[in-house]
Each structure stands twice: as C-alpha cells, then as structure tokens.
Amino acid sequence: MSNFTEMDCYLFGQATHYDIYRKMGAHKMTIEGEEGVCFDVWAPHADRVYVIGEFNGWNETSHEMKRVTPETMGVYELFVPGVQIGCMYKFLIIAQDGRKLYKADPYANYAQLRPETASIVTDISNFLWSDTEWMNARKKLSKEEVYEQPMAIYEVHPGSWMRHPGRDDDGFYSYRDLAKTLIPYVREMGYTHIELMGISEYPYDGSWGYQVTGYYAPTSRYGTPEDFAHLVNECHKNKIGVILDWVPAHFPKDAHGLAEFDGTATYEYADPRKGEHPDWGTKIFDYGKNEVKNFLIGSALMWIENYHVDGLRVDAVASMLYLDYGKEDGQWVPNIYGGNKNLEAIEFFKHINTLILGRNPGSVMIAEESTAWPKVTGTVEDDGLNFSYKWNMGWMHDFLDYMKLDPYFRKDNHNKMTFAMSYNESEKYILVLSHDEVVHLKCSMLNKMPGLEGDKFKNLMAGYAFMMGHSGKKLLFMGQEFAQEREWSEKRELDWFLLDDPKHKHMQDWVKALLHLYRKNPCLYEQDTTWAGFEWMNANDYERSIFSFVRKSKDGKNNLLFVISFTPVERDDYRVGVPGRHTYKLVLNSADPQFGGTDTEDTKRPLSYKAEKKPCDGRDYSIGYKLPPYGVAVFKF
Structure with a gap:
C-alpha cells in the first residue's frame, strides 16, 4: 500500500x-x-x-x-x-x-x-491548541473588515531581541522564553502584531533567515516545532497576531539544500540566466513547474493552517516579478513577448494569494515590493496580484530623506512628507521602518537624526508621531522604540541597558503612548485607504516646516488633529485651521515631562481649546497653541 x-x-x-x-x-x-x-x-x-x-x-x-x-x-x-x-x-x-x-x-x-x-523525524499534528477564541474571531473577518482593523507591527529577530548572558551556547531565547518575555512587552507597549524574521530553517546566521533550506521547519535555533506552536498559541491568547517572513524568491546553494537536488535543476530554473541571482549568489525557483509551485504553496499553507500564523510577509517580491532584477544585459532572458516581466511568477502570486486568503479568512499576505508595479494589492479580476498589503517603500525613503536633513533645509523638501498621500489610494499600504533601515552603515533611527543629542531625540519623537498619524498600517523594527544607538546586529542582543538613561526611557514611553493612542482611536486605522479618513489642514507650511492634518473615523466621532513641527523654533501662538466650531482636547503633548518635555506646573498647556472664528489655512475656524521646538500636539474632537 x-x-x-x-x-x-x-x-x-x-x-x-x-x-x-x-x-x-x-x-x-x-x-x-x-x-x-x-x-x-x-x-x-x-x-x-x-x-x-x-x-x-x-x-x-x-x-x-x-x-x-x-x-x-x-x-x-x-x-x-x-x-x-x-x-x-x-x-x-x-x-x-x-x-x-x-x-x-x-x-x-x-x-x-x-x-x-x-x-x-517529528509529528507536527499533535499540538493542543487553546486559541479558539482568536481563530474564530479571525475567520469572521471579511477582506474589507481586515483593512478596518488596527495593525501596529513589532518586527523581531528572535535571536537578538534578548539573550541569556554567560551561556556557552549562543544564549538564544527559546520560543518558550519569548512567550514569557516578548509577549508581555509587546502587549504593554501596545503593538497588535509581532513579525518574526527568519523562522524557516536556514544554515547561516548572517542571512537572518532569508536564505532558507527548510521551508517546512521552524528553525531549531530556538527549540522544537511544538515550542514554536506554543509561542503562536500564547500570542493569540494575549490577542497578538503573528506574521512570518517567508522567502519564495530564492534559495542558497548549500550542498544539503534544494540546489540541484537530484543532480539537475530540480527546484530552480535550468537556464542560469533565469535560475540564478548574480548579486546574491542564490538560486531562483522555477515558477513554471507545478511541483515547485506546489512545494511553495504547501509551505505557506502549513504555516497558516497548521501553525495558526496570521499572515506572511513575502520577501523580495520585486526580484520575482522582474526577469532582469539585479542583472545586466545578457544576464537575463526576456519573456515570450520580449518583456522583462516573469509571467510565471505573476500567475504564482495570483494563485497563492487567492488560495490562502480564500481558505483562511482574516489572514493576510503582505508584499515587500520596492518598485511601482501596479495593483500589487489589486484583485485578480482587475489583473492585480491580490496581496492584502504592500510595504510602502516610497514613503519610507522620502520620510528618511527628510528626517536626515538639517532643519534649515527641510523647507525645500517639504513635499517629501506630503507626497505619499497623493498615491495613498493606489494600494493598501503598511508604513515600514524595518531592520533593513538600521544595518549596513545606515545608522540606527536615532543616529539618522540631525543635530546634537537632545535634538536627535526630539526629531525622532516628531518623526514617529508623523508616522503614527499618517494613513497606513505601521511596522517598527525592535530597538527603535527606545532609540537604540548602535546599528542592529544579529550577533548580540539589543542594548536594553540604554533604558537606564532617562532620554531612552522617555522615547520608549513616547512610542508606547503613540501606540495606545493608535489602538484606542479607530480614526487612525479604519479608513486607511481612502481620503475619507485623512484631511490636510495645512500641507503647505513649508517655511516653518510644520504639518497639520486630521484623521477621521467612519462615524465622525473622536477625530484627531495632529500638529507636528520639524524645526527647533518655538511658536508661542501657532494658529492652525480646524474643521469646525468644536472643542479640541489635547490628548498627546511632546512637551509633557513624562516624555522629557519642558512643561512644568507653571507653564503647563491648557487641555482644552475652543475653536475661534478666526480664518486660517482656508478654514473659518482655528485654534492657537504654544508649539515647542520639534513640537507634537494631538487633539481629539
């Protein structure tokens, strides 16, 4: 038999x-x-x-x-x-x-x-799950309802978040250690999801898990498959979603792996012009072979259906879509129409995304796609790839280019901060400040900021507030929430000792306050993909490098007004136009002492501001506010 x-x-x-x-x-x-x-x-x-x-x-x-x-x-x-x-x-x-x-x-x-x-040899079918409440709630979400949920992702490299000191081995936290330590931290901070880097088995630590040899195995660095299932189960019991990085774009040439598996090009394209990445030294999957496609589809389904994972962030999507990605003339083969699109990869994405989201309502497929490829999150019926979300790499580059500038030069680059809203409706976006932005001599988020130490912190506080207020879901890489100073390295744990310094603790408290503000106010997430949820009050105050905008809820209640300054100049009576004759309650203030601000009992700002009939920013009504250097003020109305 x-x-x-x-x-x-x-x-x-x-x-x-x-x-x-x-x-x-x-x-x-x-x-x-x-x-x-x-x-x-x-x-x-x-x-x-x-x-x-x-x-x-x-x-x-x-x-x-x-x-x-x-x-x-x-x-x-x-x-x-x-x-x-x-x-x-x-x-x-x-x-x-x-x-x-x-x-x-x-x-x-x-x-x-x-x-x-x-x-x-193992058995992954016997784990006793106790996340029924989470899984049932997930299944009830329609695709449109998924977009209306909050999503603030904490991107984590499990091997370097924390480590056990003084151990002879690598000191890695196990999956069960992470369940005891990472989950309470993420929950207290206010994140909604954890995204785990490098979970599928891989041979080389320095690849961070992006050169995979075991597409069906959680890496044994942190324990057994049952231990991994325990981590997911505990996340769900604590109402935290789990997203995994997944790499169907390429695989390494290690002798024990997939490369030339039976002595021929089995999993990869036979023609090296299609089957190899010259820059990465890796093999490219043959998306024209049904057995190879099934191998990848089965892997994705296993993570979501067997391990209850809530979504996959698909790595290096652009490298799959373009036949000439990272290649010079003569290093690639055009498609049957003479173009540079990989038609087989396009069909693969349409197949797998439709399948996964159809079989698993409430789950998400996220594209790390760095080009202007159209309709990444569009429907298959409209010739889209049917991803749930796309990383907004354009926003990330513009945002970081602006934030790195000396404040004097920001007035000439004001549009870098406003441009993303002009194309916001074209895709379903996640705003990302990921691990890729804090390695390879790119500096940590803190050290990208201009100025002396104090200004660096204030700049970063203003930047994080802008990100949290802007349309789109959110992702922040671990350590950046408390202003990690060194670049990230997979070889050591984060510099948690920095939290003994009040400046870093204030930053952590600031990010925590932003995250809780985000989760408590549906205006910040339920209308991310439409102008119905966002309105500029003043997108053109480039001379003072100040941005003001409103985030709006579906029911019109509990809207938020953001006012953010990106210069070290104090404005004693900054006047901003407002949508109507309301009372505007100050709910977040960067000058608050709990965030290292300079407010005292004598200089504390009022908590309520009644709109005055003083035209400003093209509005009939406005409020005046004492805006500190690099000031952030968020008002509820």
Whole structure:
C-alpha cells in the first residue's frame, strides 16, 4: 500500500495538492500492523534514491526507495518499520552521472541545529491548541473588515531581541522564553502584531533567515516545532497576531539544500540566466513547474493552517516579478513577448494569494515590493496580484530623506512628507521602518537624526508621531522604540541597558503612548485607504516646516488633529485651521515631562481649546497653541 497515491500524484502535478506537507517528508504511520515512518521525496531525474539515518547506522545501500506510480512523477517512497520520533535522517540521491548527493528532506518539519544538516523525524499534528477564541474571531473577518482593523507591527529577530548572558551556547531565547518575555512587552507597549524574521530553517546566521533550506521547519535555533506552536498559541491568547517572513524568491546553494537536488535543476530554473541571482549568489525557483509551485504553496499553507500564523510577509517580491532584477544585459532572458516581466511568477502570486486568503479568512499576505508595479494589492479580476498589503517603500525613503536633513533645509523638501498621500489610494499600504533601515552603515533611527543629542531625540519623537498619524498600517523594527544607538546586529542582543538613561526611557514611553493612542482611536486605522479618513489642514507650511492634518473615523466621532513641527523654533501662538466650531482636547503633548518635555506646573498647556472664528489655512475656524521646538500636539474632537 502506497502513502503517496495516484490522486496525490495528480494533484501534485497540477500544483493543487494543498495538504502536500501531510504526504511528503517523513510521517509516522502504521502499515499492516507495523509502526514506523513513511519517507517520501520528489527527485524526478535521480537514478536511485536511498534513505539513510540513525535507524540504519547511516548505511547507504540498505534502504533503497521505490518510485511510486506513475513513475514519471518522480516521487520516491519507503516505509521503514521501527523508526521513532527524533530519529535523524537524510536522502542519498544517486544522480544520473553517478554523483552521490546527501540531501536534507525539503519537506522536513524539524532539522538539526546548524552547522549540522540532517533532518529529524517529528509529528507536527499533535499540538493542543487553546486559541479558539482568536481563530474564530479571525475567520469572521471579511477582506474589507481586515483593512478596518488596527495593525501596529513589532518586527523581531528572535535571536537578538534578548539573550541569556554567560551561556556557552549562543544564549538564544527559546520560543518558550519569548512567550514569557516578548509577549508581555509587546502587549504593554501596545503593538497588535509581532513579525518574526527568519523562522524557516536556514544554515547561516548572517542571512537572518532569508536564505532558507527548510521551508517546512521552524528553525531549531530556538527549540522544537511544538515550542514554536506554543509561542503562536500564547500570542493569540494575549490577542497578538503573528506574521512570518517567508522567502519564495530564492534559495542558497548549500550542498544539503534544494540546489540541484537530484543532480539537475530540480527546484530552480535550468537556464542560469533565469535560475540564478548574480548579486546574491542564490538560486531562483522555477515558477513554471507545478511541483515547485506546489512545494511553495504547501509551505505557506502549513504555516497558516497548521501553525495558526496570521499572515506572511513575502520577501523580495520585486526580484520575482522582474526577469532582469539585479542583472545586466545578457544576464537575463526576456519573456515570450520580449518583456522583462516573469509571467510565471505573476500567475504564482495570483494563485497563492487567492488560495490562502480564500481558505483562511482574516489572514493576510503582505508584499515587500520596492518598485511601482501596479495593483500589487489589486484583485485578480482587475489583473492585480491580490496581496492584502504592500510595504510602502516610497514613503519610507522620502520620510528618511527628510528626517536626515538639517532643519534649515527641510523647507525645500517639504513635499517629501506630503507626497505619499497623493498615491495613498493606489494600494493598501503598511508604513515600514524595518531592520533593513538600521544595518549596513545606515545608522540606527536615532543616529539618522540631525543635530546634537537632545535634538536627535526630539526629531525622532516628531518623526514617529508623523508616522503614527499618517494613513497606513505601521511596522517598527525592535530597538527603535527606545532609540537604540548602535546599528542592529544579529550577533548580540539589543542594548536594553540604554533604558537606564532617562532620554531612552522617555522615547520608549513616547512610542508606547503613540501606540495606545493608535489602538484606542479607530480614526487612525479604519479608513486607511481612502481620503475619507485623512484631511490636510495645512500641507503647505513649508517655511516653518510644520504639518497639520486630521484623521477621521467612519462615524465622525473622536477625530484627531495632529500638529507636528520639524524645526527647533518655538511658536508661542501657532494658529492652525480646524474643521469646525468644536472643542479640541489635547490628548498627546511632546512637551509633557513624562516624555522629557519642558512643561512644568507653571507653564503647563491648557487641555482644552475652543475653536475661534478666526480664518486660517482656508478654514473659518482655528485654534492657537504654544508649539515647542520639534513640537507634537494631538487633539481629539
């Protein structure tokens, strides 16, 4: 009796075997009364395939696998009685040219800790979940309702958020350690989601998890698959969503990995002009092969359906969409129409996004796409790629270019801060200040800021307030919430000792206040993708480098007015136009002493401001406010 049936072969060959991870790989089962493990692997051009491991003393010839019917599919299978959970194994593939290839299982659910490379038999189906309330609420969300939810993401590299001091090993926090420490921190700060970098198994720490060898295995650096499931479960019980970085764009050439898996270009394009990234030294998946597409689709579905993950942030989407991405003339092959679009990758995205969001209401697919490719979040019916969200890289570049400037020169670059709203309705956006912006000599967020130390902090406070008020969901990389001074490195934990310095503690408190303001006020998230939720009061005060705008809720209640100054000049009576004759209640003030501000009992600003019939900014009504240097004032009305 075969585990991998003719129907399995058919579905796999159509790229529609959505439970492929329950068939391929190594699975405990009982056949004809004998308990053991059934091994299945796809190696279509192999001459022979053997399974080797602890169970047979790594004997290379004792356990030859057989091709299942139809043999043209290239799936090999062998049931081995007596094999137990925890047993290490590999596939020995004899290529047609006689080479011996020792490969980890592409579908393995668990792997040895690097630098070792064997796969490990496990069972990921037995975890006892207790996140029913979260999962049921997620399933009830329509696609439009997803967009109306708050999303403030804390991007985390698990291996360097915190570490155990003085340990002989790397001192990594385990998944269970993170459940005890990261979750309370994220919850207290006010984030809605955690995004985890580098969870799929990978061999090289310095790749941060973006060069994957195990697309079906949570990395063993931080524990077992069950430990990872525990972390997700605890996040959900604490009403925190979990997003994983997922890398279907490319894979490394490590000998035990996917590259030339059966001695030929199995998972990658055969033509190196299509199958290799010259800049990255990696292989590109062949999106024209159904079995390869099914491999990737199965991985995505496993994370979302088996591990209850709430969404995937798809890395390097642009490199998949463009055949000439990172390549010179002669290094790439045009498509059948002579263009530079990868038509197979486009169809892959339409397929996988429609499938995942259709099968899993309330989940999200997020594109890290750095170009002006149209309709990334558009529907398939409108020839879009059907992602839920797109990282707004344009906003990020303009924002950072502006924030780095000496305040004297900001008046000439005012449009860098206003431009993103002109195209805001074209996609569903997430505003991102990610790990990529604080590595490779780009400086930490704090040290991007101009001026002396005090000015750096005030600049960054104003920048974070602008980000939180602007349309779009939010993402901030770990450590930047308390103004990490050094660039991030995966080799050490964050500089938590900085919180002993009041300036850094004030920054953390400021970001916390912004996050709680965001979560408590639907005007900041329920109408992110339309002008109905945003209105400039004054987008043109470039001489003073001050921005004022209103965020509006659907019901017209509890709207917020933001006034943000990006110069070190105090304005004793800054007058700003307002939408009507309301009372404007000051709910966030950067001059408050709890954030390191200079207000005292004697100089404290009033908490309420009645609109006066004094025309300003093209409005009939306005309020006057004493705006401090780099001042931020948020009013509710």
